[in-house]
Amino acid sequence: MQYQGWESYWQSGNRDQALIADANVQSFIDQYWVLQLQAAIHGHTIGTALELGCGAGSLAPTIKHYLHGSVVGPLTVYLDISHSALARLNTVHASAALVQADMARLPFRNDSIDLILSQFGIEYAGTQAFCDSAGLLTSNGILIALCHHQDGCLVDRAKQAQRLLTEIVSCGMLPAAHFALTTLFDCIEGRQAHARFVEADTLLSPKVQAVGLLVRQHSHERLVIPWLSKFCRDFAAIYHHPQNYPRSASMVWLDNMIRELPAYLDRMQQLITASLSNTCIELIQSRLGQAGFAFQAEPLSVKGQLFAWSLRILRL
Numbered sequence: 001m002q003y004q005g006w007e008s009y010w011q012s013g014n015r016d017q018a019l020i021a022d023a024n025v026q027s028f029i030d031q032y033w034v035l036q037l038q039a040a041i042h043g044h045t046i047g048t049a050l051e052l053g054c055g056a057g058s059l060a061p062t063i064k065h066y067l068h069g070s071v072v073g074p075l076t077v078y079l080d081i082s083h084s085a086l087a088r089l090n091t092v093h094a095s096a097a098l099v100q101a102d103m104a105r106l107p108f109r110n111d112s113i114d115l116i117l118s119q120f121g122i123e124y125a126g127t128q129a130f131c132d133s134a135g136l137l138t139s140n141g142i143l144i145a146l147c148h149h150q151d152g153c154l155v156d157r158a159k160q161a162q163r164l165l166t167e168i169v170s171c172g173m174l175p176a177a178h179f180a181l182t183t184l185f186d187c188i189e190g191r192q193a194h195a196r197f198v199e200a201d202t203l204l205s206p207k208v209q210a211v212g213l214l215v216r217q218h219s220h221e222r223l224v225i226p227w228l229s230k231f232c233r234d235f236a237a238i239y240h241h242p243q244n245y246p247r248s249a250s251m252v253w254l255d256n257m258i259r260e261l262p263a264y265l266d267r268m269q270q271l272i273t274a275s276l277s278n279t280c281i282e283l284i285q286s287r288l289g290q291a292g293f294a295f296q297a298e299p300l301s302v303k304g305q306l307f308a309w310s311l312r313i314l315r316l
């Protein structure tokens with residue numbers, strides 16, 4: 001499945017790698033939406049709203065606060081391709097209208113939505129998604145999107161994470177750890193001779209050293225290193241005290257960690273591919289102009305650090 005990286009991310013219950021924004025950027029983003037939503041509702045009646053690529057609903061509380069503050073709020077639909085993301089959104093906002101769909105094939109009528117929002121979502125469906133979504137807008141409708149900037153710091157971090165993950169995969173530590181742990185449990189259960197474990201441990205040892213070196217070399221990296229350090233810590237606890245950990249639970253844990261890596265790499269690749277360059281922005285602008293929409297694109301920076309595009313599309 002093309003979106004497996006996101007599905008497994010939202011399934012994992014992990015929240016710290018979706019946006020990869022630091023506190024400054026995050027508070028800027030929070031403020032950005034407050035201002036955008038205040039402006040969008042000022043003097044406008046919003047009957048229908050849609051959030052594209054909503055994930056687990058990090059924007060939902062702000063949307064609820066500003067759009068549903070009145071007695072009769074608009075019908076707000078949250079759309080994402082990931083079932084797990086929507087299931088998580090549903091646990092927090094039980095009454096939200098959820099649609100699981102691909103933004104490249106939007107299941108709505110043209111001219112039916114007053115306000116469309118997206119926070120690092122719409123760009124994942126490619127540049128055509130901007131025109132398709134704009135078509136859904138009612139007259140005077142507006143689409144506001146915060147999108148990844150190809151030269152921004154979030155994309156830089158994704159590239160660093162991608163390089164590091166590739167090194168971890170290619171050093172072969174995870175399969176060696178799996179083999180060593182399986183052999184260790186086999187030995188404890190008397191199914192294999194101790195010599196087999198010594199062999200497996202000898203294979204694992206240089207790979208653990210290689211990963212230790214990676215951790216030291218990239219100690220400031222904030223996405224992969226915390227994950228890797230936690231993995232090494234938990235693995236060492238099981239490996240050195242296997243009597244304290246049931247075999248089946250330990251192997252399930254390890255299998256899950258091993259599965260997370262390719263999904264993580266896939267997510268980073270999707271983020272990099274989705275990010276918008278100046279050329280993409282020009283292309284979107286020209287297509288929207290031909291279709292009769294006004295388009296504004298503004299690069300956003302926090303403390304001199306470029307991180308996103310702010311895009312606004314209006315039906316004229």
Ligand SMILES: C[S@@+](CC[C@H](N)C(=O)[O-])C[C@H]1O[C@@H](n2cnc3c(N)ncnc32)[C@H](O)[C@@H]1O
Nearest residue numbers: 006053054055058080081082102103119124125
């Ligand atoms: C970077 S996350 C952002 C999630 C959320 N907006 C947030 O800020 O927390 C991107 C989201 O887009 C969704 N997504 C990616 N491609 C999609 C597609 N083609 N159609 C619908 N959703 C998609 C992913 O499942 C993921 O939840």
